Amino acid sequence: MRTKYFYIHTFGCQMNVHDSEQLAEMLKARGYQKADSVETSDLVIINTCCVREKAEQKAFSMMGRLRRLKRDNPGLILCVVGCMAQQRGRDILKRVPYLDIVVGTHNLHHLPRMISEVEGGRKGVTEIGFHESIASMDVISLPGDNGVTAFVSIMQGCDNFCAYCIVPYVRGREMSRESSDIIREIETLAAHGVKEVTLLGQNVNSFGKNLSGGQHFPALLERIGEIPGIERIRFTTSHPKDLSDHLIRCFTTIGTLCEHIHLPVQSGSDAILRRMKRGYRAGDYLERVERLREACPGISITSDIIVGFPGESDGEFQKTIDLMGKVRFDNTFSFVYSDRPGTAAEGYDRKVERQVQIERLTVLQSLQAGHTEEKNRKMHGTAAEILIEGFSKNERTDLMGRTRTNTIVNVRGNRDLIGNLEMVKITETYMHSVRGELLAKKEALTC
Numbered sequence: 455m456r457t458k459y460f461y462i463h464t465f466g467c468q469m470n471v472h473d474s475e476q477l478a479e480m481l482k483a484r485g486y487q488k489a490d491s492v493e494t495s496d497l498v499i500i501n502t503c504c505v506r507e508k509a510e511q512k513a514f515s516m517m518g519r520l521r522r523l524k525r526d527n528p529g530l531i532l533c534v535v536g537c538m539a540q541q542r543g544r545d546i547l548k549r550v551p552y553l554d555i556v557v558g559t560h561n562l563h564h565l566p567r568m569i570s571e572v573e574g575g576r577k578g579v580t581e582i583g584f585h586e587s588i589a590s591m592d593v594i595s596l597p598g599d600n601g602v603t604a605f606v607s608i609m610q611g612c613d614n615f616c617a618y619c620i621v622p623y624v625r626g627r628e629m630s631r632e633s634s635d636i637i638r639e640i641e642t643l644a645a646h647g648v649k650e651v652t653l654l655g656q657n658v659n660s661f662g663k664n665l666s667g668g669q670h671f672p673a674l675l676e677r678i679g680e681i682p683g684i685e686r687i688r689f690t691t692s693h694p695k696d697l698s699d700h701l702i703r704c705f706t707t708i709g710t711l712c713e714h715i716h717l718p719v720q721s722g723s724d725a726i727l728r729r730m731k732r733g734y735r736a737g738d739y740l741e742r743v744e745r746l747r748e749a750c751p752g753i754s755i756t757s758d759i760i761v762g763f764p765g766e767s768d769g770e771f772q773k774t775i776d777l778m779g780k781v782r783f784d785n786t787f788s789f790v791y792s793d794r795p796g797t798a799a800e801g802y803d804r805k806v807e808r809q810v811q812i813e814r815l816t817v818l819q820s821l822q823a824g825h826t827e828e829k830n831r832k833m834h835g836t837a838a839e840i841l842i843e844g845f846s847k848n849e850r851t852d853l854m855g856r857t858r859t860n861t862i863v864n865v866r867g868n869r870d871l872i873g874n875l876e877m878v879k880i881t882e883t884y885m886h887s888v889r890g891e892l893l894a895k896k897e898a899l900t901c
Contacts, residue, residue, distance in 0.1 A: 504541050539582065555579050555580075615731065620794040659698070672698065676704070712858040762811030774818070842873065
């Protein structure tokens with residue numbers, strides 16, 4: 455029987471990346487192998503995002519490029535999964551009639567069965583219902599050769615219903631996995647050589663709310679911190695209103711918990727935060743940042759910011775700029791606001807003109823670039839521990855690792871170092887990364 459090949463193109467966040475990893479595991483179990491390109495594939499999966507309009511546009515653009523492949527190879531199976539598939543359902547088939555499968559966020563585990571249905575002659579097979587449990591969250595995606603880092607889903611969905619956000623409508627309400635299942639997965643990953651895990655959820659601070667037995671996020675972190683072989687723990691994303699003192703203390707009491715937190719602020723204006731339905735004020739956010747830095751002085755703080763939200767005046771935008779000056783984020787992910795279907799903000803008045811949004815985004819990103827470069831420059835000449843993850847994307851003679859504060863470091867070295875925790879001296883700094891030199895064991899001990 456001829457081997458079949460699959461190709462997955464992923465748009466969006468780390469959650470989508472991990473969904474794609476789990477889809478790959480399910481397909482491998484069905485006998486598929488990973489292809490190098492869409493041209494050599496029997497099955498092409500587009501894993502979509504719809505949090506921002508641009509992500510949707512990119513997904514539809516890719517679907518358009520696949521039309522020729524489908525015409526030349528009618529047996530090619532084209533599949534769209536993820537958030538946009540959940541939101542639009544069968545309507546996608548009206549725009550892209552040559553698609554074979556549309557799969558929503560709660561139904562990824564049905565993909566192997568749906569492939570069989572298409573192979574049997576069905577067209578436009580669609581699954582977008584929500585369920586009381588999500589079977590795909592328990593699929594363990596084992597690392598490939600030399601894989602030392604892994605994503606682990608601990609929950610999915612969100613109950614916050616921020617005015618601009620489509621996540622509760624496409625990922626569903628908050629649903630946490632049992633702590634025991636998460637621990638077993640991480641123990642399995644550690645047995646296969648994984649040394650760093652990143653825990654994923656739309657709001658990890660809310661972990662355990664739907665579970666019995668007093669399960670909560672800090673307790674889960676403490677249990678993971680005791681797993682042999684796991685050298686580093688990361689997590690994303692945290693909601694500021696749910697950031698507890700217990701979680702903040704974890705940065706001082708759990709030795710393997712990395713000193714980095716992604717804490718989306720979205721705006722520095724109280725009026726805009728109210729319209730966004732974020733549940734905190736700018737002062738509350740600054741107070742949480744202060745508590746984090748008191749507990750862990752070297753912590754890296756990154757954030758998300760929306761520019762040009764409906765009703766945002768020049769003065770309110772300036773408050774965001776002022777907050778950035780006070781916090782001095784290590785990095786931010788910033789975007790202009792765009793209406794998302796079905797959200798409260800879609801119906802808001804006082805929309806900000808596109809040109810004004812772009813101008814404000816340019817100002818904000820320029821400011822952030824300065825803060826990031828300043829942070830990186832301070833690393834020059836210092837020593838840092840990195841986990842070497844693999845080869846650099848930009849230069850195959852270099853290895854790439856990350857500091858505990860999540861800065862990318864490129865170093866010269868051989869592949870035998872992949873998976874090692876090594877001390878390096880930072881010799882050059884750039885906007886998005888730094889360069890270092892490996893320190894000999896004796897040098898590292900004196901740092």
